[in-house]
Amino acid sequence: MEEILNALNKITKELDMQRHEIRETGKNVTEKVTQNINQMLEEKFLILEEKHEKLKEIVENQEKRLYYLEKQARKRNLVIFGIEETETSYENLETNIMKWIDQYFALKLTYSDNQEVKRVGKKEKRPRPVIVTFLTLGMKIKVLKQKRALQETQYYIKEDYPKYVLEKRKELQEQLQLEREQGNRARIKYDKLIISKNFTKRKLPISPENVTASNIETNTQTNKKNKIQQRSTSVKRSNSISEGVIKPGILNFLVNKDTTNITRNQENNL
Structure with a gap:
C-alpha cells in the first residue's frame, strides 16, 4: 500500500509540475502574442497618423487657397446700401447703378467698367444691397475714396467681405x-x-553744440553792441592794435550771416 501511495504522490506532483509549466508557457505565449499585436497596432497607428498629418496639411493648403481665391474674387467688389429696388431686369439695374455713381461721385462709367451687378439677400420691404464688381481695382478705389459724399444721404458703401x-x-x-x-x-x-x-x-534735450552756438551768438551780439557804443562816444581811437580793438574770431563767422550783415550795416550808419 505504501508503494501505491508513493506512486500516487509522485504522479500528483508531476501533474502539478506540468500544470505549472503549462500555465507559465501560456502566460509567455499570451505575452508574446499581445506584444506582437501591440507592435502591429502601433505600426498601423503610426502609418495612420502620418496619413492623417498629410491629409491635414492638404486640407489646410486647400483652405488657404480657397481663402485667397475668395479674397481675390471679392477684391474688386463694393456693396452699396439704400438704392431703391425699382429695376425690372439686369440691364435696368446696371444702368441705375451707373447713373447713381455718376450722380454722387461724378464718375461716368461705361458698361465695360462693370463686370457684374447683383442684389444679395431675400426680397423684403427695404431695398436689398447691391454688389458691384468693377472690371479694374482702380475704378473701385476711385469710388471708395469719395464715399464721404454720401454722409448726408440714405446711401452708404462698404467693402465686400x-x-x-x-x-x-x-x-x-x-x-x-x-x-x-x-x-x-x-x-x-x-x-x-x-x-x-x-x-x-x-522735448528733445538741448545738445552741448546748440548750447555753445547760442552762447556764441549772445556773446557776439553783446560785443558788437559794446563796440557800437564805444564808437558812438566822442573819444578818438587810433588804428593800432595795442589800444584794445576787438577783432572777430573764427567762431563769429559761424553765426548766421544775416545777423552779421545787420550789425555791419548798423556800424556803417553810425
Whole structure:
C-alpha cells in the first residue's frame, strides 16, 4: 500500500509540475502574442497618423487657397446700401447703378467698367444691397475714396467681405471700442485689429553744440553792441592794435550771416 501511495504522490506532483509549466508557457505565449499585436497596432497607428498629418496639411493648403481665391474674387467688389429696388431686369439695374455713381461721385462709367451687378439677400420691404464688381481695382478705389459724399444721404458703401470675415469683424468691435476709450488709435483692417498707442511728444534735450552756438551768438551780439557804443562816444581811437580793438574770431563767422550783415550795416550808419 505504501508503494501505491508513493506512486500516487509522485504522479500528483508531476501533474502539478506540468500544470505549472503549462500555465507559465501560456502566460509567455499570451505575452508574446499581445506584444506582437501591440507592435502591429502601433505600426498601423503610426502609418495612420502620418496619413492623417498629410491629409491635414492638404486640407489646410486647400483652405488657404480657397481663402485667397475668395479674397481675390471679392477684391474688386463694393456693396452699396439704400438704392431703391425699382429695376425690372439686369440691364435696368446696371444702368441705375451707373447713373447713381455718376450722380454722387461724378464718375461716368461705361458698361465695360462693370463686370457684374447683383442684389444679395431675400426680397423684403427695404431695398436689398447691391454688389458691384468693377472690371479694374482702380475704378473701385476711385469710388471708395469719395464715399464721404454720401454722409448726408440714405446711401452708404462698404467693402465686400466673406461671411467668416464679417463675423470676425463683429467680434472685434467690442475690443475696438475699448481701445478707443483708453485713448489708443485702433482700426479694423480686414479681419485684424490694428492698434497704435498714443505716445506723448517728448522735448528733445538741448545738445552741448546748440548750447555753445547760442552762447556764441549772445556773446557776439553783446560785443558788437559794446563796440557800437564805444564808437558812438566822442573819444578818438587810433588804428593800432595795442589800444584794445576787438577783432572777430573764427567762431563769429559761424553765426548766421544775416545777423552779421545787420550789425555791419548798423556800424556803417553810425
